[in-house]
Every structure is written in C-alpha cells, then in structure tokens.
Amino acid sequence: MSKLKLIIKREYLAKVRNKSFVIMTFLSPILMVGMIVLIAFLTEVNDSEKRILVVLNESDYFSNEFNSTESISYIKFRDVTLGQARDSTLSMGYYGLLHIPKEDGLEKVASATFLYTKENPASYILERLERIFENRLRQERLQKIGVSSKEFATIEKSFEIHTATFEGEENVKGLNMMRAFVGGAFGYLIMMFIIIYGGFVMRSVIEEKTSRIIEVIISSVKPFQLMLGKIIGTSLAGLTQFAIWIFSASLLLIVALLILDIDLGVMASNPAMTNNPMMSIPAPQESEIEFWAKEFFNLPLFLMLVGFVIYFVLGYLIYSSIYAAIGAAVDNETDTQQFIFPIILPLMLAIYVGFFSVFNNPHGPIAVGFSLFPLTSPIVMLMRLPGGIGEGGVPLWQLLTSILFLIVTFLGIVWLAAKIYRVGILMYGKKPTYKELFKWLRY
Amino acid sequence: MSHILVADGVSKKFGEHTALSNISLEIPKNCIYGLLGPNGAGKTTLIRIINQISFPDAGKVFFDGEPLQPKHIAAIGYLPEERGLYKSMKVGEQALYLAQLKGLSKPEAKKRLKYWFDRFEIGDWWNKKIQELSKGMAQKIQFIVTVLHEPKLLIFDEPFSGFDPINANKIKDEILALKENGTSIIFSTHRMESVEELCEYITLIHESEKLLDGKLSDIKKAYKNNIFNIGLQTKEAEESVLNKLNGNFQIVQSNYLATENQLNFSIQLPSTNTKAILSKLSALGNINHFEETIPSANDIFIQTVKSKIV
Numbered sequence: 230m231s232k233l234k235l236i237i238k239r240e241y242l243a244k245v246r247n248k249s250f251v252i253m254t255f256l257s258p259i260l261m262v263g264m265i266v267l268i269a270f271l272t273e274v275n276d277s278e279k280r281i282l283v284v285l286n287e288s289d290y291f292s293n294e295f296n297s298t299e300s301i302s303y304i305k306f307r308d309v310t311l312g313q314a315r316d317s318t319l320s321m322g323y324y325g326l327l328h329i330p331k332e333d334g335l336e337k338v339a340s341a342t343f344l345y346t347k348e349n350p351a352s353y354i355l356e357r358l359e360r361i362f363e364n365r366l367r368q369e370r371l372q373k374i375g376v377s378s379k380e381f382a383t384i385e386k387s388f389e390i391h392t393a394t395f396e397g398e399e400n401v402k403g404l405n406m407m408r409a410f411v412g413g414a415f416g417y418l419i420m421m422f423i424i425i426y427g428g429f430v431m432r433s434v435i436e437e438k439t440s441r442i443i444e445v446i447i448s449s450v451k452p453f454q455l456m457l458g459k460i461i462g463t464s465l466a467g468l469t470q471f472a473i474w475i476f477s478a479s480l481l482l483i484v485a486l487l488i489l490d491i492d493l494g495v496m497a498s499n500p501a502m503t504n505n506p507m508m509s510i511p512a513p514q515e516s517e518i519e520f521w522a523k524e525f526f527n528l529p530l531f532l533m534l535v536g537f538v539i540y541f542v543l544g545y546l547i548y549s550s551i552y553a554a555i556g557a558a559v560d561n562e563t564d565t566q567q568f569i570f571p572i573i574l575p576l577m578l579a580i581y582v583g584f585f586s587v588f589n590n591p592h593g594p595i596a597v598g599f600s601l602f603p604l605t606s607p608i609v610m611l612m613r614l615p616g617g618i619g620e621g622g623v624p625l626w627q628l629l630t631s632i633l634f635l636i637v638t639f640l641g642i643v644w645l646a647a648k649i650y651r652v653g654i655l656m657y658g659k660k661p662t663y664k665e666l667f668k669w670l671r672y
Numbered sequence: 673m674s675h676i677l678v679a680d681g682v683s684k685k686f687g688e689h690t691a692l693s694n695i696s697l698e699i700p701k702n703c704i705y706g707l708l709g710p711n712g713a714g715k716t717t718l719i720r721i722i723n724q725i726s727f728p729d730a731g732k733v734f735f736d737g738e739p740l741q742p743k744h745i746a747a748i749g750y751l752p753e754e755r756g757l758y759k760s761m762k763v764g765e766q767a768l769y770l771a772q773l774k775g776l777s778k779p780e781a782k783k784r785l786k787y788w789f790d791r792f793e794i795g796d797w798w799n800k801k802i803q804e805l806s807k808g809m810a811q812k813i814q815f816i817v818t819v820l821h822e823p824k825l826l827i828f829d830e831p832f833s834g835f836d837p838i839n840a841n842k843i844k845d846e847i848l849a850l851k852e853n854g855t856s857i858i859f860s861t862h863r864m865e866s867v868e869e870l871c872e873y874i875t876l877i878h879e880s881e882k883l884l885d886g887k888l889s890d891i892k893k894a895y896k897n898n899i900f901n902i903g904l905q906t907k908e909a910e911e912s913v914l915n916k917l918n919g920n921f922q923i924v925q926s927n928y929l930a931t932e933n934q935l936n937f938s939i940q941l942p943s944t945n946t947k948a949i950l951s952k953l954s955a956l957g958n959i960n961h962f963e964e965t966i967p968s969a970n971d972i973f974i975q976t977v978k979s980k981i982v
Contacts, residue, residue, distance in 0.1 A: 235772050243761065441756030445814070448723040448750040449773040451742075655725070657754070668687050 232450050233458050240462025244429065245469060254470045258478040266485050280324040280354065285314045287331040288338045294361050301354060315345060325350060327358065335369045407525060408615035409588040415537055416583050416608040420576045423545055426467040427552035427572075430460055431565065434556030434654070443654045452651040460549045529617045536614045536628075543635045544607025547642050548572060554646035557653030564660045579605035583612040591616050597627060603638035606631045645670065675737075676701045676825050676856040677722065682731035684717055691717040693880045694731070699858065699873070704851055706871035706888070707860040708973060713877045715860050716753065719827055722858075723750050736824065746775040749823035753830045753860075755814055757802045764798035767817050774821040781820065788816040792842075807834050815843060819850060826850060827858045832866060844870065864970035874969065876976055883976050888969065895967045895975070898941040899924060903961025904953060907933055913956055921949060933957075938965070 244250055284295050285306045295303040304323070306314050311328055318326040325346035332338045339362050344350060368378060434456075437443045446455060555568040579599060587596040591613045600610040600623075610631050616622040652669040653661070661669075677699040684692040692714045699705045709715050720726045721733060724745060733740040735747070758766055764785070771781035789795045792812055802810055811834045819826060828847070832840040847870065851857055859871060867874065867888075875885035884891060906913060910928040913935060917923065926937030941949060946962075953959050967975070 232773055235769065239769055243758070247760075437758075440759055441752075441754045442758055444725070444752040444754055445750070445756075445770065445817070446773065447725050448748070448752070449745060449770070452725075655720075671687070 233454050236450065236455060236458025237462040237465070240433065240459050241465050243433075244463055244466035250466070250470070254473050255477075258474050258481055261474075261478055262481040262485050265482065280351070282354070283314060283318045283323050283326045284329070285309065285311065285326060286329045288329045288335075289331070290335050290338055290365065291329060291361075294365060298357075301357060318345070319347075324354075335366060339366060407528060408591075409612075411525070411528060411533070412612035412615045413584065413588070415533070415611040416580060419537075419541055419544055419607050419611065420580055422467060422471075422541070423548045423576060424573065426463055426545070427549045429463045429467070430549045431552040431556035432562065433459055433463065434553050434650075435559065435562060435565075438557070438560065438654055438657070447654070452654060453647045456550065456553050456647060456650050460546065460553060464545060464549070528615050529622075532618060533611075533614050536611060539632060540607040540611055540635070543632075543639050547603070547635070547639050548576075550643045550646035550650075554649040554653065557650040558656075558661050558666060559653075560657060560660070575604040576608065579608035583609050587612045592623070601627065601631045601634060603631075603634045606635055674701055675699060676735070677858075678734040679718070679722075680732045680734070682718070682721060682728045682733060684714075684721065684726065684728050690880045692721075692728070692877075695877070695880075695882050696731075697875055697882070697885060699856065701856050702851065702854050703872045704847070704857045704859055704870045706867045706874035706969075707858055707877070708862075708864075708867065708874055708969075709877035710862075710977060712879075714880045715877055716829065718877070719750070719752075719829060719858070719860060722825075722827065723748060746821065747824045749774075749818045749821065749826045751814060751818040751826075751828045751831055753833070755811075757810055757813065759803040760801055762798070763800050763802060763805070763813055766802065767813060767820070770817045771820050776821050784820050784822075785816070788820065792816065808836060808839055811835055812839070815846070819846075823855070825856050825858065827860070829860045830862070831859070832861075832863065864968065864973060867969045871969075876973065878977050878980055883980060884972075891972060892966050892969075895972050896964065897967075898944055899938055899965045900941060900946070900949070901938050901961065901963045901965055902936070902953065902959065904935045904937075904957050905933055905960055906935055906957030908956060910935055916956065917949075917952065920952075934960075936961070 279299075280301050282301055282303050283306055284291075284303050295305070297303055306317075309317075314326055314328070325344055328343045328345065329338060330341045332341050342362070344355070344358065371380075372378065437446070551572055555565055555572075558568065559565050582595060582599045582605065586593065587599075587609060590596060596609065596613060599605045600613055610623070610628070613623050614628075618625055618628060648670050649666055675698050677697070679695055679697040682692055682695045683690075695714075695718060707715050707718070717726065721728050722740070724740065724742065735741075735744045738744075761769075767785050768778065768781050771785065772778060776784070786795075789798065794809070794812060797805065797809070797813070802813070805813070815831070818828075826847075831843060831847070835843060844866070847857060847859075859867070861867060871888055873886065874888050874891065876883045904913070910926065914923055914926060914937070917939065921942075922940040924938040924940055926935065928935045939949070944964075950959070950962070953962075
C-alpha cells in the first residue's frame with residue numbers, strides 16, 4: 230500500500246508542477262471571469278440600444294395599441310405617402326417602417342400590412358408586432374360573435390395554477406428550472422472532468438511508454454498498482470485545480486463586478502434568455518437573487534452532494550481506466566483517435582439525453598433507461614436527482630440498481646483495462662487493432 | 673541452497689506464439705550467468721517472468737529455494753533493455769522515488785544515493801532534469817538505481833548499450849565488484865566478447881527453447897574439435913611438408929611465407945594427444961607456435977544456432 234501512496238504522490242506532483250498545468254490553473258479563472266464580465270457588459274450595451282419603429286397607419290384601426298417599451302419606441306407618421314414615410318425613415322436612420330394600409334375590414338388590413346426594415350428584423354420585434362395584431366384580430370373576431378371588449382378583457386385575464394407537492398409544501402415556480410440548472414451543471418462537470426483528466430491519465434501512460442521507464446517501474450510494482458496510482462494521483466491534481474478555480478473564480482467575479490459596477494440581474498432578466506420556453510417564469514415578487522437562493526435551498530442538497538460524490542468517483546474510475554488502457558495500447562497520441570471516439574460517445578449521449586429528455590420528463594422511460602445504464606448513469610442520474618428520492622422523485626430501487634450496476638461495471642472494466650494495460654505497456658511498434666486488444670485479454 | 677534461481681519447465685505462450693517452451697535453468701549463487709540468444713529467442717520473456725512482470729503458463733520458478741513470490745521483488749534488481757527515466761523529473765527525486773518503490777526508506781535511499789553519486793562523481797547532477805543529461809549520463813543513473821537496494825540477484829539486459837568504451841569499462845568493473853561482494857548476476861546480451869570476459873555460466877536460448885547450458889569452460893571443452901594452430905620454420909617446400917603430415921592428420925588451412933620460410937597452418941588431430949604430431953613436426957623444422965584452438969562463445973553461439981536452423 231505504501232507503494233501505491235508513493236505512486237499517487239509522484240503522479241500528483243508531476244501533474245501539479247507541470248508548467249502548462251500551473252498556467253492553465255491560474256489563467257482559466259481570469260479568462261472565465263473575463264468572459265462573464267464581457268458578456269454582461271455586452272448585454273448591457275445591447276439592451277441600452279433602443280429601436281425606433283415608424284408606424285404609418287392609414288387604416289381606421291389601431292389607435293393606441295403601439296405603446297413604447299424599454300426596447301422599442303414607436304413614432305407615428307400621419308398624412309404622408311408610403312414613399313415619403315420610407316424616405317424619411319431611412320434618412321432619420323430609424324429601425325423600420327410598419328405600414329398599415331387602408332382597407333375594408335380588419336382582416337384585410339392585417340393581411341396587407343408590411344414591415345419594412347433595412348435588414349432582417351429582430352425576432353423580438355416581430356413577435357411584439359404579431360402579438361399586437363393577433364390580439365386585435367381576436368378581439369374583432371370575438372366581437373363578431375357578440376363578445377364585447379370588456380368581456381374580452383375578462384376572458385383574457387391570465388391565470389396561474391397554484392402548485393404544491395403532496396407533502397403540502399408550497400411549490401415554487403422556479404424549482405424545475407433550478408433542478409435542471411443544477412443537475413445539468415453537475416452532469417456537465419462530470420463529463421468535462423472525465424474527458425480532461427481521462428486524457429491526462431492517457432497521456433501520462435503514453436509518456437511512460439515512450440520514455441521507456443515503464444519496465445523499470447513494473448519490476449518494482451504491479452502494473453495494476455501503477456495504473457490505479459496514476460488514476461488517483463491525476464484526479465487529485467484535477468480536484469486541486471477545480472478547487473482553485475472555484476475559489477479564485479468566485480473571488481475574481483465578486484471583485485470584477487464590484488469594480489465594473491455591473492449588476493448580475495441584467496443577465497438574469499435578459500429578454501433573449503427569458504424568451505426561452507423553459508425559463509418563462511412570471512416575474513417573482515422577491516428580488517431575483519433571493520428568489521433563486523430560495524429555490525436553491527429547496528433542492529435536496531445533501532442527497533445531491535452524496536450522489537455527486539458516488540457517481541463522480543465511480544464514473545471517473547470507469548472512464549479513466551479505459552483511458553489508461555488506451556494509453557497503454559498505443560505508442561503515441563495520434564493513434565488514440567480511433568479508440569477515444571467510442572468513449573466520448575456515451576458521454577455525449579448522456580448529456581444530450583439529459584438536456585432534451587430528462588429535464589422535460591425526469592421519470593420517463595428514456596430517462597430511467599439511461600440513468601440505469603452504467604456508462605451514462607453518472608451524468609443522467611445526477612440530472613434526475615435534484616427531484617429527490619421516492620415520491621415524486623427517483624424511486625429508491627432505481628437509484629440503488631443504478632449504483633449497483635455502476636459498481637459491477639466498474640469492477641469489470643477495471644479488470645479488463647488492467648489486463649490490456651499490463652500487456653500493452655510492454656508492446657511497442659505497432660498500432661493495435663480491436664481484435665488484437667481482445668487477444669491481449671487472454672494473455 | 674547453492675542456487676539463487678531455479679527455473680523448472682517454464683513455458684509461456686502469447687496467443688499462438690510460443691515464447692518459452694519448457695525451459696529449465698539452475699543459476700548458481702555468486703556468479704555471473706550469461707543468458708544468450710538471438711533476438712526474439714525468449715530471453716526478455718524469461719527475465720520478465722523472473723521479475724514477476726509476467727507469469728508462466730506452466731512450470732515453476734524458485735528464488736533462493738523458495739517459490740517465487742511478490743516479496744522477492746525487493747531482492748531483485750533489473751536493468752531492462754528498454755529502459756528510460758521520467759524526462760521532466762529531477763535526477764535526485766527520481767532516484768529516490770525508484771529506490772523507495774523497491775522498498776528502501778527515504779533516509780536510507782538518500783544515504784546510499786550519496787555514496788553512489790560520489791563514486792560515479794556525479795554529485796552535482798542531483799537537481800538536474802533527466803532531459804538535460806546525455807544518454808550515457810542517464811544510463812549511469814539507471815545503473816545506480818538498479819543496484820541501489822543491494823539485491824541478491826541482479827539482472828542486466830544489454831547493460832553496455834548506450835555507454836562509450838570508457839564508461840562501459842567502468843560499468844563492467846562495477847559489475848565484477850558487485851559479484852565479488854556476493855551478488856548473483858544474470859547477464860543477457862548479444863555482445864559475445866563481454867560474455868567471454870564476464871560469464872562463468874551460460875545458457876543459450878533459441879526460438880523459445882534452451883539449446884545448451886552449463887559452465888562456459890565446460891561448454892568450450894565440449895565444443896573444441898582438436899584443431900591446433902601451428903607455426904613452423906622450415907626450409908622444405910609447403911607442399912612436401914603438408915603431404916608428409918596429411919597421411920595421419922587433417923590439414924584445415926595453411927599459408928606459407930616464402931621470404932621467412934614460415935609455414936602457418938591449422939590441423940585437426942584425431943585426439944587431444946599431441947605427442948605424435950610434435951615429434952613429426954620437430955623433425956621438419958623449428959616449431960615457433962603451437963596452440964589448441966578453443967572455440968569462442970561467439971563461435972559456439974553461431975554454430976549452435978545454425979545447426980538448429982539446418
């Protein structure tokens with residue numbers, strides 16, 4: 230065991246002292262924060278640009294429907310021809326011209342209406358205009374069948390359903406979104422970690438092969454010990470890096486926001502973001518931050534943390550031992566491509582399944598299937614876990630089965646990978662095929 | 673027990689390929705044992721089995737009288753043919769790491785490293801990275817690391833590759849000194865001249881099979897064919913001398929320097945008895961050279977391997 234400790238220590242130090250690792254560790258947070266600040270800054274700039282739309286209304290309809298908002302203001306032209314209006318819109322540099330011609334009846338007016346713009350109109354402007362017309366048309370049609378505009382207003386009153394869990398806990402609207410966000414972040418984190426640090430493990434194995442030190446070492450320790458030590462040492466280096474990132478990024482972010490006086494709320498209320506159907510929530514009464522903080526603490530945090538650790542450790546061990554086996558099988562990094570693709574595939578699949586299927590229906594057959602299948606479960610199950618366990622969440626049997634599958638797979642894969650590793654590290658010169666790898670298992 | 677290592681019917685297959693078939697060896701204590709064979713004969717496989725890097729399909733290996741087991745790793749030092757070090761690691765740190773993997777404590781390893789670094793006069797390399805050293809320099813570190821834990825059995829696979837002649841000699845002296853101190857040494861090589869110099873015992877492996885083994889001097893005796901090199905100062909013509917001898921003995925080759933009346937030739941005798949030939953020769957002239965040819969390890973190697981192929 231003391232040998233394993235020695236190996237872990239060496240692998241850890243070798244990784245941490247590496248210059249590119251040090252640079253990456255300290256540069257990434259700066260880059261990341263820089264990006265966030267830049268995005269926030271650009272969003273602010275973007276928002277402050279008000280678009281001015283000229284409305285040339287020749288019809289008898291639409292008298293007061295066009296009300297200026299934060300992002301659009303309307304200028305009404307009167308008693309000019311379309312040509313004149315167009316010329317002056319252009320010469321004044323306005324965003325566009327909405328022409329509502331005079332026709333018999335609203336339906337005809339609506340279908341003869343044109344929006345002229347220099348370039349393709351922004352989608353939110355189109356949406357806004359279309360909604361105005363739709364409302365007006367609906368009102369008109371209802372009036373035709375005898376509904377007054379007062380009655381129409383009562384009909385139109387929006388309704389919000391009150392939701393609660395069976396435990397009687399008042400449900401909060403943003404919970405699903407929070408679940409999706411946190412679950413997705415965890416799943417994504419695991420995928421990135423596996424790909425980045427699995428790659429490190431692989432490169433470290435290749436380095437030992439090409440520097441020919443491997444035989445010196447495995448005459449002192451078992452290949453399995455070396456492989457395990459390498460995987461653990463590298464992942465500890467990775468965790469160190471993550472810890473530094475999270476700490477320094479949050480520190481930098483706070484500092485940067487204070488200095489630049491940028492309000493994070495700008496990003497949260499960004500119209501482009503709230504247009505996303507998943508995120509269409511009515512404006513909450515509390516401040517944004519308070520609201521999200523409350524949502525966050527509504528999540529089963531302890532369960533998620535435990536789940537994260539279990540799935541992270543098992544998932545990482547499975548994938549990184551495959552990476553180690555690949556590193557052992559080849560002589561240089563360029564030969565790894567054909568083997569790496571099949572590894573990344575289930576990871577990508579898990580992420581996509583997670584985003585497109587699990588968030589909408591966390592307990593549907595696809596979500597359940599992928600959260601049981603061991604190569605995707607570390608990601609998919611973590612995306613389901615924010616829903617809790619048991620009633621309304623992940624059934625306990627599914628969680629346990631998935632962990633059991635993961636452990637069994639872990640043992641199987643590590644056993645296979647160790648076999649390939651043991652043979653591969655002493656093989657030089659040719660790029661192996663899958664068939665040969667299979668043969669190695671029997672050596 | 674007088675044997676440090678005994679292999680009993682060791683076989684190893686890689687898929688369809690047989691690497692070792694039924695190899696049995698006995699390596700005496702405190703000697704240098706040459707493991708010879710052409711490329712791909714199975715030497716490295718055998719060495720890896722001794723180092724417990726791979727394991728035999730059949731047969732047993734005994735180390736110092738006990739069946740080979742993981743604890744013996746600390747008693748074996750191995751310098752592989754395919755060797756190297758971590759390029760970006762510092763010399764001292766790396767040597768300490770490898771020594772600790774062999775079971776030495778850190779202070780003990782440091783002490784011994786200091787001794788060896790002084791002995792090789794490389795004390796100032798401690799904080800250098802391997803990539804800053806030349807190949808020969810790195811080989812020295814590698815040698816030190818191999819012997820540092822004072823193993824009972826040392827295995828050297830082509831130890832002189834990568835050394836210039838001066839340093840190769842230095843390493844050779846170190847190997848001999850280690851043997852003097854009681855270490856048993858397995859020496860695997862193609863370089864036959866170093867076999868002649870160092871090895872007391874040899875084994876010849878070819879295409880996974882053991883062709884011969886034993887004491888080098890015994891093997892040489894068995895392989896000698898009573899050929900003698902003779903130098904004769906004579907006034908007689910080459911032809912007549914050879915004709916006079918040819919009846920009883922077989923002339924292998926000859927050449928005659930007319931200016932100095934010197935006839936050099938090789939002759940094969942029916943037995944090791946030299947009385948008859950010597951009396952005949954002294955009648956013909958002055959004998960200034962008479963020597964039995966002893967086959968070199970190289971000859972034996974080539975002869976045995978060739979006869980196997982035919």
